[in-house]
Amino acid sequence: MELYDSFALVLPRERLLRNEPMRLHTSFRVGGPADVMFAPAGEEELSLALKHAKRLGCPSTVIGNGSNLLVKDGGIRGLVIRLGDAFSETRFEGGDVFVSPGQSLARLSQMAMERGLTGLEFASGIPGSVGGAMAMNAGAYQGEMKQVTQGARLMDPVSGQVLSCTEEELCLGYRESRMLKTGEIVTRVHLRLQPGDKTEILAKMEDFNARRRDKQPLNYPSAGSTFKRPEGKFAGALIEGAGLKGTRVGGAQVSEKHAGFIINAGGATARDILDLIALVQEKVLKDSGVKLETEVRVLGEDA
Template sequence: MVEAVKELQELNIGKVKINEPLAHHTTIKIGGPADILIEPSSVENLQKVMEVIRNHHLNWRAIGRGSNLLVSDKGIEGVVLKLGNGIDSLEINGTEITVGGGHSLVSLSTLISKKGLSGLEFASGIPGSVGGAVYMNAGAHGSDISRVLTKAHILFLDGSMEWLSNDELEFSYRTSILQNKRPGIVVEAVFQLEAGERNSIVAQMQKNKDYRKETQPWNFPCAGSIFRNPLPNYAGKLIEVAGLKGFSIGGAKISEMHGNFIVNAGNATAGDVLALIQHVKDTIYNLYQIKMETEVEIIGRK
Protein backbone atom coordinates (compact mmCIF):
# COMPACT_ATOMS: atom_id res chain seq x y z
CA MET A 1 0.00 0.00 0.00
CA VAL A 2 2.84 2.41 0.86
CA GLU A 3 4.46 1.85 -2.53
CA ALA A 4 1.13 2.39 -4.29
CA VAL A 5 0.56 5.68 -2.44
CA LYS A 6 4.03 6.92 -3.37
CA GLU A 7 3.49 5.96 -6.99
CA LEU A 8 0.10 7.68 -7.13
CA GLN A 9 1.46 10.87 -5.59
CA GLU A 10 4.36 10.96 -8.06
CA LEU A 11 2.00 10.60 -11.04
CA ASN A 12 0.38 13.99 -10.34
CA ILE A 13 -3.02 12.63 -11.34
CA GLY A 14 -5.15 14.82 -9.08
CA LYS A 15 -5.90 14.91 -5.35
CA VAL A 16 -4.61 11.94 -3.33
CA LYS A 17 -5.74 11.71 0.29
CA ILE A 18 -4.81 9.08 2.86
CA ASN A 19 -7.28 7.81 5.49
CA GLU A 20 -9.86 10.31 4.28
CA PRO A 21 -13.18 10.19 6.23
CA LEU A 22 -15.92 9.34 3.77
CA ALA A 23 -18.43 11.18 5.95
CA HIS A 24 -17.04 14.23 4.12
CA HIS A 25 -18.02 12.73 0.77
CA THR A 26 -21.51 11.24 1.32
CA THR A 27 -24.83 13.06 1.41
CA ILE A 28 -25.81 11.33 4.66
CA LYS A 29 -22.53 12.52 6.27
CA ILE A 30 -21.64 9.03 7.48
CA GLY A 31 -18.65 6.83 6.70
CA GLY A 32 -15.26 5.78 8.04
CA PRO A 33 -11.97 6.41 6.25
CA ALA A 34 -10.92 5.31 2.79
CA ASP A 35 -7.36 3.95 2.81
CA ILE A 36 -6.77 6.13 -0.25
CA LEU A 37 -9.18 8.65 -1.78
CA ILE A 38 -8.32 9.94 -5.23
CA GLU A 39 -10.03 12.68 -7.25
CA PRO A 40 -8.58 12.22 -10.76
CA SER A 41 -8.24 15.44 -12.74
CA SER A 42 -8.99 13.85 -16.14
CA VAL A 43 -10.08 10.62 -17.80
CA GLU A 44 -6.46 10.00 -18.81
CA ASN A 45 -5.36 10.33 -15.19
CA LEU A 46 -8.18 8.03 -14.12
CA GLN A 47 -6.73 5.43 -16.50
CA LYS A 48 -3.31 5.86 -14.88
CA VAL A 49 -4.85 5.33 -11.45
CA MET A 50 -6.55 2.14 -12.63
CA GLU A 51 -3.19 0.87 -13.88
CA VAL A 52 -1.65 1.37 -10.43
CA ILE A 53 -4.66 -0.31 -8.81
CA ARG A 54 -4.27 -3.24 -11.17
CA ASN A 55 -0.49 -3.56 -10.70
CA HIS A 56 -0.75 -3.49 -6.90
CA HIS A 57 -3.88 -5.67 -6.75
CA LEU A 58 -5.79 -3.08 -4.74
CA ASN A 59 -9.49 -3.10 -4.03
CA TRP A 60 -11.27 -0.11 -5.57
CA ARG A 61 -14.58 1.65 -5.62
CA ALA A 62 -15.84 4.61 -7.66
CA ILE A 63 -18.19 7.23 -6.21
CA GLY A 64 -19.65 10.46 -7.51
CA ARG A 65 -21.43 12.91 -5.24
CA GLY A 66 -21.98 10.34 -2.50
CA SER A 67 -25.76 9.97 -2.68
CA ASN A 68 -27.41 6.55 -2.45
CA LEU A 69 -24.44 5.34 -0.38
CA LEU A 70 -24.06 4.10 3.17
CA VAL A 71 -20.39 3.59 4.03
CA SER A 72 -19.36 1.39 6.94
CA ASP A 73 -18.08 3.05 10.11
CA LYS A 74 -14.86 1.08 9.52
CA GLY A 75 -14.42 2.71 6.14
CA ILE A 76 -13.33 1.21 2.82
CA GLU A 77 -10.27 -0.88 2.13
CA GLY A 78 -8.16 0.12 -0.86
CA VAL A 79 -8.83 3.00 -3.24
CA VAL A 80 -11.93 5.16 -3.54
CA LEU A 81 -12.12 7.05 -6.82
CA LYS A 82 -14.20 10.21 -6.60
CA LEU A 83 -15.28 11.48 -10.02
CA GLY A 84 -15.98 15.17 -10.35
CA ASN A 85 -14.01 18.08 -11.78
CA GLY A 86 -12.05 17.06 -14.84
CA ILE A 87 -14.47 14.27 -15.69
CA ASP A 88 -17.48 16.55 -16.14
CA SER A 89 -17.24 17.58 -19.80
CA LEU A 90 -20.41 18.46 -21.75
CA GLU A 91 -21.00 18.58 -25.48
CA ILE A 92 -24.37 19.44 -27.00
CA ASN A 93 -25.00 18.42 -30.61
CA GLY A 94 -28.59 19.22 -31.51
CA THR A 95 -30.76 16.98 -29.36
CA GLU A 96 -27.88 14.63 -28.49
CA ILE A 97 -25.66 15.39 -25.50
CA THR A 98 -22.42 13.74 -24.42
CA VAL A 99 -21.54 14.33 -20.78
CA GLY A 100 -18.78 13.24 -18.41
CA GLY A 101 -19.52 10.74 -15.65
CA GLY A 102 -18.49 13.22 -12.95
CA HIS A 103 -21.01 15.86 -14.02
CA SER A 104 -23.76 16.76 -11.55
CA LEU A 105 -27.09 15.35 -12.71
CA VAL A 106 -29.04 18.26 -11.21
CA SER A 107 -26.92 20.92 -12.88
CA LEU A 108 -27.03 19.01 -16.17
CA SER A 109 -30.81 18.78 -16.17
CA THR A 110 -31.10 22.46 -15.27
CA LEU A 111 -28.69 23.55 -17.99
CA ILE A 112 -30.27 21.58 -20.82
CA SER A 113 -33.80 22.59 -19.81
CA LYS A 114 -32.82 26.20 -20.40
CA LYS A 115 -31.74 25.19 -23.90
CA GLY A 116 -35.19 23.76 -24.66
CA LEU A 117 -34.17 20.09 -24.46
CA SER A 118 -36.63 17.65 -22.93
CA GLY A 119 -36.07 14.23 -21.41
CA LEU A 120 -34.21 14.83 -18.15
CA GLU A 121 -36.91 16.75 -16.28
CA PHE A 122 -37.29 13.77 -13.93
CA ALA A 123 -33.66 14.22 -12.80
CA SER A 124 -34.05 17.78 -11.55
CA GLY A 125 -33.91 16.73 -7.91
CA ILE A 126 -31.64 13.66 -8.01
CA PRO A 127 -28.48 14.73 -6.13
CA GLY A 128 -25.97 12.43 -7.81
CA SER A 129 -23.52 12.34 -10.68
CA VAL A 130 -24.22 11.23 -14.24
CA GLY A 131 -22.01 8.17 -13.76
CA GLY A 132 -23.81 7.14 -10.60
CA ALA A 133 -27.17 7.67 -12.27
CA VAL A 134 -26.21 5.36 -15.14
CA TYR A 135 -24.72 2.81 -12.72
CA MET A 136 -27.99 2.48 -10.80
CA ASN A 137 -30.47 3.53 -13.50
CA ALA A 138 -31.63 6.42 -11.35
CA GLY A 139 -35.18 7.58 -11.81
CA ALA A 140 -38.12 9.58 -10.49
CA HIS A 141 -41.52 10.90 -11.56
CA GLY A 142 -42.23 7.87 -13.75
CA SER A 143 -39.03 7.99 -15.78
CA ASP A 144 -35.41 6.89 -15.48
CA ILE A 145 -32.01 6.99 -17.17
CA SER A 146 -32.75 3.99 -19.40
CA ARG A 147 -35.45 6.02 -21.20
CA VAL A 148 -32.97 8.58 -22.57
CA LEU A 149 -29.49 7.02 -22.54
CA THR A 150 -28.13 5.83 -25.88
CA LYS A 151 -24.75 4.49 -24.76
CA ALA A 152 -22.07 4.90 -22.10
CA HIS A 153 -18.28 4.83 -22.25
CA ILE A 154 -17.01 2.47 -19.56
CA LEU A 155 -13.51 2.06 -18.10
CA PHE A 156 -12.84 -1.45 -16.83
CA LEU A 157 -10.20 -2.61 -14.33
CA ASP A 158 -8.08 -4.22 -17.05
CA GLY A 159 -7.60 -0.75 -18.56
CA SER A 160 -9.90 -1.31 -21.52
CA MET A 161 -12.55 1.23 -22.44
CA GLU A 162 -15.71 0.21 -24.23
CA TRP A 163 -18.92 1.85 -25.37
CA LEU A 164 -21.91 -0.13 -24.09
CA SER A 165 -25.30 0.42 -25.69
CA ASN A 166 -28.50 0.86 -23.73
CA ASP A 167 -29.34 -2.81 -24.33
CA GLU A 168 -25.86 -3.98 -23.33
CA LEU A 169 -26.15 -2.14 -20.02
CA GLU A 170 -29.09 -4.45 -19.17
CA PHE A 171 -31.07 -1.82 -17.31
CA SER A 172 -33.85 -2.76 -14.96
CA TYR A 173 -35.37 -1.11 -11.88
CA ARG A 174 -32.47 0.76 -10.21
CA THR A 175 -30.04 -1.73 -11.71
CA SER A 176 -27.49 -2.08 -14.51
CA ILE A 177 -24.88 -4.61 -15.60
CA LEU A 178 -22.20 -2.42 -13.98
CA GLN A 179 -23.32 -3.33 -10.47
CA ASN A 180 -22.48 -7.02 -10.61
CA LYS A 181 -21.74 -8.68 -13.96
CA ARG A 182 -19.28 -6.13 -15.38
CA PRO A 183 -18.00 -3.67 -12.76
CA GLY A 184 -16.72 -0.52 -14.42
CA ILE A 185 -16.62 3.25 -14.27
CA VAL A 186 -18.86 5.45 -16.40
CA VAL A 187 -16.58 8.11 -17.89
CA GLU A 188 -19.08 9.43 -20.46
CA ALA A 189 -22.76 9.04 -21.27
CA VAL A 190 -24.70 9.92 -24.40
CA PHE A 191 -28.34 10.98 -24.07
CA GLN A 192 -30.87 11.38 -26.85
CA LEU A 193 -33.28 14.14 -25.89
CA GLU A 194 -36.11 15.94 -27.69
CA ALA A 195 -36.53 19.56 -28.68
CA GLY A 196 -39.30 21.17 -26.68
CA GLU A 197 -40.75 24.46 -25.52
CA ARG A 198 -38.26 26.00 -23.12
CA ASN A 199 -40.72 27.61 -20.71
CA SER A 200 -42.84 24.46 -20.28
CA ILE A 201 -39.71 22.33 -19.72
CA VAL A 202 -38.36 24.74 -17.10
CA ALA A 203 -41.79 24.87 -15.44
CA GLN A 204 -41.93 21.05 -15.21
CA MET A 205 -38.42 21.01 -13.77
CA GLN A 206 -39.43 23.51 -11.11
CA LYS A 207 -42.58 21.53 -10.32
CA ASN A 208 -40.48 18.40 -9.77
CA LYS A 209 -38.03 20.31 -7.56
CA ASP A 210 -40.86 21.81 -5.50
CA TYR A 211 -42.43 18.38 -5.05
CA ARG A 212 -39.16 17.03 -3.70
CA LYS A 213 -38.75 19.92 -1.29
CA GLU A 214 -42.29 19.45 -0.02
CA THR A 215 -42.17 15.67 0.39
CA GLN A 216 -38.53 14.71 1.04
CA PRO A 217 -36.18 15.73 3.88
CA TRP A 218 -33.24 17.13 1.90
CA ASN A 219 -32.73 19.73 4.64
CA PHE A 220 -31.23 16.87 6.68
CA PRO A 221 -28.24 14.72 5.70
CA CYS A 222 -29.69 11.62 4.01
CA ALA A 223 -28.85 9.11 1.31
CA GLY A 224 -32.09 9.27 -0.68
CA SER A 225 -34.55 6.41 -0.86
CA ILE A 226 -33.47 3.59 1.45
CA PHE A 227 -35.68 0.78 0.12
CA ARG A 228 -36.70 -0.35 -3.34
CA ASN A 229 -40.43 -0.19 -3.90
CA PRO A 230 -41.84 -3.74 -3.53
CA LEU A 231 -44.26 -3.13 -6.40
CA PRO A 232 -47.22 -2.84 -6.59
CA ASN A 233 -46.64 -1.48 -3.08
CA TYR A 234 -44.56 1.57 -2.23
CA ALA A 235 -41.91 1.42 0.48
CA GLY A 236 -42.68 4.84 1.96
CA LYS A 237 -46.39 4.10 2.28
CA LEU A 238 -45.80 0.69 3.90
CA ILE A 239 -43.44 2.26 6.44
CA GLU A 240 -45.89 5.09 7.14
CA VAL A 241 -48.87 2.76 7.64
CA ALA A 242 -46.72 0.63 9.95
CA GLY A 243 -46.35 3.69 12.19
CA LEU A 244 -42.60 3.91 11.80
CA LYS A 245 -42.26 7.55 10.74
CA GLY A 246 -40.13 9.36 13.32
CA PHE A 247 -38.78 6.12 14.81
CA SER A 248 -35.09 6.43 15.66
CA ILE A 249 -32.10 4.38 16.71
CA GLY A 250 -29.13 6.39 17.94
CA GLY A 251 -28.70 9.36 15.64
CA ALA A 252 -30.55 7.76 12.73
CA LYS A 253 -34.23 8.56 12.28
CA ILE A 254 -36.97 7.65 9.82
CA SER A 255 -38.07 10.94 8.34
CA GLU A 256 -41.42 12.32 9.40
CA MET A 257 -41.80 13.76 5.88
CA HIS A 258 -41.25 10.52 3.94
CA GLY A 259 -41.14 6.98 5.31
CA ASN A 260 -38.53 5.79 2.79
CA PHE A 261 -35.90 8.25 3.99
CA ILE A 262 -33.56 7.80 6.94
CA VAL A 263 -31.93 11.03 8.08
CA ASN A 264 -28.81 11.68 10.07
CA ALA A 265 -30.47 13.58 12.90
CA GLY A 266 -27.18 14.12 14.71
CA ASN A 267 -23.94 12.15 14.83
CA ALA A 268 -25.55 9.01 13.42
CA THR A 269 -23.30 6.05 12.67
CA ALA A 270 -23.63 3.53 9.89
CA GLY A 271 -24.40 1.03 12.64
CA ASP A 272 -27.39 3.14 13.71
CA VAL A 273 -28.70 3.25 10.13
CA LEU A 274 -28.20 -0.49 9.60
CA ALA A 275 -30.05 -1.27 12.85
CA LEU A 276 -32.90 0.98 11.72
CA ILE A 277 -33.00 -0.68 8.30
CA GLN A 278 -33.22 -4.09 9.95
CA HIS A 279 -35.99 -2.89 12.26
CA VAL A 280 -38.00 -1.71 9.25
CA LYS A 281 -37.42 -5.00 7.41
CA ASP A 282 -38.55 -7.03 10.43
CA THR A 283 -41.60 -4.85 11.08
CA ILE A 284 -42.83 -4.82 7.48
CA TYR A 285 -42.34 -8.56 7.12
CA ASN A 286 -44.16 -9.32 10.36
CA LEU A 287 -47.08 -7.08 9.37
CA TYR A 288 -47.40 -7.77 5.64
CA GLN A 289 -45.09 -10.73 4.83
CA ILE A 290 -43.28 -8.43 2.39
CA LYS A 291 -39.49 -8.64 2.16
CA MET A 292 -37.95 -5.17 1.86
CA GLU A 293 -34.79 -4.78 -0.21
CA THR A 294 -32.44 -1.83 0.12
CA GLU A 295 -31.99 0.63 -2.73
CA VAL A 296 -29.20 2.47 -0.91
CA GLU A 297 -25.87 0.76 -1.57
CA ILE A 298 -24.16 -0.46 1.60
CA ILE A 299 -20.38 -0.66 1.19
CA GLY A 300 -17.18 -0.90 3.21
CA ARG A 301 -15.53 -3.03 5.84
CA LYS A 302 -17.79 -5.28 7.88
Protein backbone atom coordinates in the same frame (compact mmCIF):
# COMPACT_ATOMS: atom_id res chain seq x y z
CA MET B 1 6.14 2.22 1.19
CA GLU B 2 2.81 3.63 2.34
CA LEU B 3 -0.11 3.16 -0.08
CA TYR B 4 -0.57 6.91 -0.55
CA ASP B 5 3.13 7.41 -1.41
CA SER B 6 3.00 4.63 -3.94
CA PHE B 7 0.02 6.24 -5.73
CA ALA B 8 1.68 9.66 -5.48
CA LEU B 9 4.52 8.35 -7.67
CA VAL B 10 2.17 7.96 -10.65
CA LEU B 11 -0.86 10.20 -10.02
CA PRO B 12 -1.11 14.00 -9.59
CA ARG B 13 -0.89 14.82 -5.89
CA GLU B 14 -3.31 17.72 -6.10
CA ARG B 15 -6.18 15.29 -6.63
CA LEU B 16 -4.92 12.54 -4.32
CA LEU B 17 -5.98 12.38 -0.65
CA ARG B 18 -4.85 10.20 2.23
CA ASN B 19 -7.19 8.85 4.96
CA GLU B 20 -10.02 10.91 3.56
CA PRO B 21 -13.19 10.79 5.73
CA MET B 22 -15.98 9.41 3.56
CA ARG B 23 -18.57 11.36 5.55
CA LEU B 24 -17.33 14.40 3.59
CA HIS B 25 -18.26 12.67 0.34
CA THR B 26 -21.63 11.09 1.14
CA SER B 27 -25.02 12.76 1.45
CA PHE B 28 -25.72 10.69 4.62
CA ARG B 29 -22.69 12.42 6.19
CA VAL B 30 -21.42 9.17 7.67
CA GLY B 31 -18.52 6.84 6.86
CA GLY B 32 -14.96 6.21 8.00
CA PRO B 33 -11.83 7.02 5.98
CA ALA B 34 -10.82 5.89 2.52
CA ASP B 35 -7.14 4.83 2.65
CA VAL B 36 -6.50 6.80 -0.54
CA MET B 37 -8.93 8.87 -2.62
CA PHE B 38 -8.26 10.03 -6.17
CA ALA B 39 -10.30 12.28 -8.46
CA PRO B 40 -9.18 11.56 -12.05
CA ALA B 41 -9.44 14.30 -14.66
CA GLY B 42 -10.23 11.90 -17.49
CA GLU B 43 -10.12 8.37 -18.87
CA GLU B 44 -6.34 8.24 -19.06
CA GLU B 45 -5.81 9.05 -15.39
CA LEU B 46 -8.62 6.71 -14.40
CA SER B 47 -6.99 3.87 -16.31
CA LEU B 48 -3.58 4.70 -14.80
CA ALA B 49 -5.03 4.62 -11.28
CA LEU B 50 -6.77 1.27 -11.89
CA LYS B 51 -3.64 -0.30 -13.37
CA HIS B 52 -1.50 0.91 -10.48
CA ALA B 53 -4.02 -0.44 -7.96
CA LYS B 54 -3.90 -3.78 -9.77
CA ARG B 55 -0.07 -3.84 -9.66
CA LEU B 56 -0.22 -3.18 -5.91
CA GLY B 57 -2.96 -5.78 -5.37
CA CYS B 58 -5.04 -3.01 -3.83
CA PRO B 59 -8.87 -2.96 -4.13
CA SER B 60 -10.50 -0.01 -5.88
CA THR B 61 -14.00 1.43 -5.46
CA VAL B 62 -15.69 3.96 -7.72
CA ILE B 63 -18.07 6.58 -6.41
CA GLY B 64 -19.81 9.59 -7.90
CA ASN B 65 -21.49 12.17 -5.71
CA GLY B 66 -22.06 9.73 -2.82
CA SER B 67 -25.81 10.41 -2.75
CA ASN B 68 -26.84 6.77 -2.77
CA LEU B 69 -24.13 5.41 -0.51
CA LEU B 70 -23.90 4.20 3.05
CA VAL B 71 -20.22 3.88 3.93
CA LYS B 72 -19.52 1.88 7.09
CA ASP B 73 -17.73 3.42 10.06
CA GLY B 74 -14.43 1.58 9.43
CA GLY B 75 -14.13 3.22 6.02
CA ILE B 76 -12.92 1.77 2.72
CA ARG B 77 -9.62 -0.04 2.25
CA GLY B 78 -7.51 0.65 -0.80
CA LEU B 79 -8.27 3.23 -3.45
CA VAL B 80 -11.52 5.17 -3.75
CA ILE B 81 -11.93 6.81 -7.15
CA ARG B 82 -14.26 9.78 -7.04
CA LEU B 83 -15.64 10.87 -10.40
CA GLY B 84 -16.62 14.49 -9.93
CA ASP B 85 -15.98 18.01 -11.27
CA ALA B 86 -12.54 17.14 -12.62
CA PHE B 87 -14.17 14.69 -15.06
CA SER B 88 -17.30 16.51 -16.18
CA GLU B 89 -16.86 17.62 -19.80
CA THR B 90 -20.22 18.14 -21.51
CA ARG B 91 -20.96 18.69 -25.21
CA PHE B 92 -24.33 19.35 -26.86
CA GLU B 93 -24.80 18.61 -30.58
CA GLY B 94 -28.43 19.46 -31.24
CA GLY B 95 -30.39 17.00 -29.11
CA ASP B 96 -27.40 14.71 -28.63
CA VAL B 97 -25.49 15.15 -25.39
CA PHE B 98 -22.05 13.67 -24.76
CA VAL B 99 -21.23 13.93 -21.09
CA SER B 100 -18.54 12.70 -18.73
CA PRO B 101 -19.53 10.84 -15.55
CA GLY B 102 -18.55 13.52 -13.03
CA GLN B 103 -21.07 16.06 -14.35
CA SER B 104 -23.82 16.85 -11.85
CA LEU B 105 -27.13 15.43 -13.01
CA ALA B 106 -29.04 18.46 -11.72
CA ARG B 107 -26.64 20.78 -13.57
CA LEU B 108 -27.06 18.77 -16.77
CA SER B 109 -30.83 18.99 -16.44
CA GLN B 110 -30.47 22.77 -16.07
CA MET B 111 -28.18 22.98 -19.13
CA ALA B 112 -30.70 21.02 -21.18
CA MET B 113 -33.52 23.34 -20.10
CA GLU B 114 -31.46 26.41 -21.04
CA ARG B 115 -31.09 24.94 -24.55
CA GLY B 116 -34.82 24.16 -24.85
CA LEU B 117 -34.26 20.40 -24.70
CA THR B 118 -36.77 18.14 -22.99
CA GLY B 119 -36.24 14.71 -21.39
CA LEU B 120 -34.20 15.45 -18.28
CA GLU B 121 -36.75 17.38 -16.23
CA PHE B 122 -37.21 14.39 -13.92
CA ALA B 123 -33.52 14.61 -12.99
CA SER B 124 -33.41 18.20 -11.80
CA GLY B 125 -33.77 17.31 -8.10
CA ILE B 126 -31.65 14.14 -8.05
CA PRO B 127 -28.38 15.02 -6.32
CA GLY B 128 -26.17 12.50 -8.14
CA SER B 129 -23.50 12.55 -10.82
CA VAL B 130 -24.20 11.39 -14.37
CA GLY B 131 -22.09 8.24 -13.79
CA GLY B 132 -23.96 7.35 -10.60
CA ALA B 133 -27.27 8.07 -12.31
CA MET B 134 -26.39 5.66 -15.12
CA ALA B 135 -25.27 2.93 -12.71
CA MET B 136 -28.48 3.33 -10.67
CA ASN B 137 -30.70 4.11 -13.67
CA ALA B 138 -31.88 7.01 -11.56
CA GLY B 139 -35.45 8.08 -12.03
CA ALA B 140 -38.40 10.05 -10.68
CA TYR B 141 -41.85 11.23 -11.74
CA GLN B 142 -42.17 8.66 -14.56
CA GLY B 143 -38.75 9.55 -15.98
CA GLU B 144 -35.54 7.52 -15.82
CA MET B 145 -32.09 7.60 -17.41
CA LYS B 146 -32.96 4.66 -19.67
CA GLN B 147 -35.49 6.79 -21.57
CA VAL B 148 -32.87 9.28 -22.75
CA THR B 149 -29.82 7.02 -23.05
CA GLN B 150 -28.32 6.12 -26.41
CA GLY B 151 -25.18 4.43 -25.13
CA ALA B 152 -22.09 4.74 -22.97
CA ARG B 153 -18.39 4.00 -22.80
CA LEU B 154 -17.42 1.60 -20.02
CA MET B 155 -14.00 0.90 -18.56
CA ASP B 156 -13.10 -2.54 -17.24
CA PRO B 157 -12.09 -1.97 -13.59
CA VAL B 158 -9.24 -4.50 -13.78
CA SER B 159 -7.70 -4.12 -17.23
CA GLY B 160 -8.56 -0.45 -17.81
CA GLN B 161 -9.84 -1.44 -21.30
CA VAL B 162 -12.66 0.68 -22.69
CA LEU B 163 -15.65 -0.51 -24.73
CA SER B 164 -18.68 1.23 -26.22
CA CYS B 165 -22.11 -0.11 -25.33
CA THR B 166 -25.55 0.53 -26.75
CA GLU B 167 -28.44 1.38 -24.43
CA GLU B 168 -29.58 -2.26 -24.62
CA GLU B 169 -26.17 -3.56 -23.62
CA LEU B 170 -26.25 -1.39 -20.48
CA CYS B 171 -29.19 -3.49 -19.18
CA LEU B 172 -30.84 -0.55 -17.42
CA GLY B 173 -33.74 -1.65 -15.20
CA TYR B 174 -35.38 -0.41 -12.00
CA ARG B 175 -32.33 0.78 -9.99
CA GLU B 176 -30.30 -1.77 -11.92
CA SER B 177 -27.63 -1.82 -14.58
CA ARG B 178 -24.90 -3.92 -16.05
CA MET B 179 -22.37 -1.68 -14.25
CA LEU B 180 -23.72 -2.55 -10.79
CA LYS B 181 -23.20 -6.23 -11.64
CA THR B 182 -19.81 -6.10 -13.39
CA GLY B 183 -18.17 -3.11 -11.67
CA GLU B 184 -17.46 -1.56 -15.08
CA ILE B 185 -17.03 2.20 -14.89
CA VAL B 186 -19.02 4.67 -16.98
CA THR B 187 -16.56 7.08 -18.58
CA ARG B 188 -18.78 8.76 -21.17
CA VAL B 189 -22.51 8.88 -21.77
CA HIS B 190 -24.50 9.62 -24.92
CA LEU B 191 -28.00 10.91 -24.24
CA ARG B 192 -30.62 12.03 -26.75
CA LEU B 193 -33.06 14.78 -25.82
CA GLN B 194 -35.91 16.28 -27.82
CA PRO B 195 -36.60 19.91 -28.70
CA GLY B 196 -39.20 21.42 -26.38
CA ASP B 197 -40.59 24.63 -25.02
CA LYS B 198 -38.17 26.18 -22.53
CA THR B 199 -40.93 27.71 -20.39
CA GLU B 200 -42.77 24.39 -20.17
CA ILE B 201 -39.58 22.51 -19.36
CA LEU B 202 -38.73 24.96 -16.58
CA ALA B 203 -42.29 24.80 -15.19
CA LYS B 204 -42.09 21.00 -15.07
CA MET B 205 -38.75 21.12 -13.24
CA GLU B 206 -40.09 23.62 -10.73
CA ASP B 207 -43.20 21.52 -10.15
CA PHE B 208 -41.10 18.38 -9.49
CA ASN B 209 -38.82 20.27 -7.12
CA ALA B 210 -41.76 21.79 -5.24
CA ARG B 211 -43.23 18.30 -4.82
CA ARG B 212 -39.89 17.11 -3.44
CA ARG B 213 -39.68 19.97 -0.96
CA ASP B 214 -43.24 19.24 0.11
CA LYS B 215 -42.84 15.46 0.60
CA GLN B 216 -39.16 14.77 1.31
CA PRO B 217 -37.01 15.58 4.37
CA LEU B 218 -34.51 17.59 2.32
CA ASN B 219 -33.21 19.49 5.36
CA TYR B 220 -31.63 16.31 6.82
CA PRO B 221 -28.74 14.25 5.46
CA SER B 222 -29.99 11.06 3.77
CA ALA B 223 -29.43 8.99 0.66
CA GLY B 224 -32.92 9.52 -0.70
CA SER B 225 -35.28 6.54 -0.62
CA THR B 226 -33.60 3.93 1.54
CA PHE B 227 -35.50 1.00 0.07
CA LYS B 228 -36.52 -0.05 -3.42
CA ARG B 229 -40.18 0.10 -4.32
CA PRO B 230 -41.61 -3.40 -3.89
CA GLU B 231 -43.73 -4.60 -6.84
CA GLY B 232 -47.12 -2.84 -6.74
CA LYS B 233 -46.47 -1.19 -3.36
CA PHE B 234 -44.69 1.78 -1.78
CA ALA B 235 -41.95 1.21 0.78
CA GLY B 236 -42.91 4.41 2.65
CA ALA B 237 -46.54 3.30 3.06
CA LEU B 238 -45.50 -0.16 4.31
CA ILE B 239 -43.11 1.39 6.82
CA GLU B 240 -45.70 3.86 8.01
CA GLY B 241 -48.28 1.04 8.18
CA ALA B 242 -45.93 -0.90 10.47
CA GLY B 243 -45.97 2.08 12.84
CA LEU B 244 -42.34 2.94 12.27
CA LYS B 245 -42.50 6.65 11.38
CA GLY B 246 -40.12 8.54 13.64
CA THR B 247 -38.43 5.35 14.98
CA ARG B 248 -34.83 6.00 16.04
CA VAL B 249 -31.64 4.05 16.52
CA GLY B 250 -28.99 6.39 17.89
CA GLY B 251 -28.81 9.33 15.49
CA ALA B 252 -30.65 7.51 12.66
CA GLN B 253 -34.37 8.03 12.27
CA VAL B 254 -37.23 6.97 10.01
CA SER B 255 -38.26 10.38 8.72
CA GLU B 256 -41.47 11.81 10.17
CA LYS B 257 -42.05 13.57 6.85
CA HIS B 258 -41.54 10.57 4.53
CA ALA B 259 -41.20 7.09 6.03
CA GLY B 260 -39.33 5.86 2.95
CA PHE B 261 -36.35 7.99 3.96
CA ILE B 262 -34.00 7.09 6.79
CA ILE B 263 -32.29 10.30 7.83
CA ASN B 264 -29.24 11.25 9.84
CA ALA B 265 -31.10 13.24 12.48
CA GLY B 266 -27.81 14.30 14.06
CA GLY B 267 -24.62 12.43 14.95
CA ALA B 268 -25.68 9.13 13.36
CA THR B 269 -23.09 6.44 12.72
CA ALA B 270 -23.32 4.02 9.81
CA ARG B 271 -23.98 1.35 12.47
CA ASP B 272 -27.06 3.27 13.67
CA ILE B 273 -28.37 3.48 10.10
CA LEU B 274 -27.67 -0.20 9.35
CA ASP B 275 -29.36 -1.28 12.58
CA LEU B 276 -32.39 0.86 11.79
CA ILE B 277 -32.55 -0.58 8.26
CA ALA B 278 -32.52 -4.12 9.74
CA LEU B 279 -35.22 -3.20 12.25
CA VAL B 280 -37.44 -1.72 9.54
CA GLN B 281 -36.96 -4.77 7.31
CA GLU B 282 -37.84 -7.14 10.16
CA LYS B 283 -40.95 -5.24 11.28
CA VAL B 284 -42.30 -4.66 7.75
CA LEU B 285 -41.82 -8.35 6.94
CA LYS B 286 -43.80 -9.28 10.07
CA ASP B 287 -46.46 -6.65 9.45
CA SER B 288 -47.09 -7.11 5.72
CA GLY B 289 -45.04 -10.08 4.54
CA VAL B 290 -42.98 -7.85 2.23
CA LYS B 291 -39.19 -8.14 2.24
CA LEU B 292 -37.80 -4.64 1.68
CA GLU B 293 -34.56 -4.45 -0.27
CA THR B 294 -32.20 -1.52 0.13
CA GLU B 295 -31.78 0.88 -2.77
CA VAL B 296 -28.88 2.47 -0.90
CA ARG B 297 -25.50 0.84 -1.68
CA VAL B 298 -23.50 -0.21 1.38
CA LEU B 299 -19.71 0.05 1.13
CA GLY B 300 -16.69 -0.41 3.38
CA GLU B 301 -16.04 -2.21 6.62
CA ASP B 302 -17.21 -1.99 10.23
CA ALA B 303 -15.19 0.07 12.73
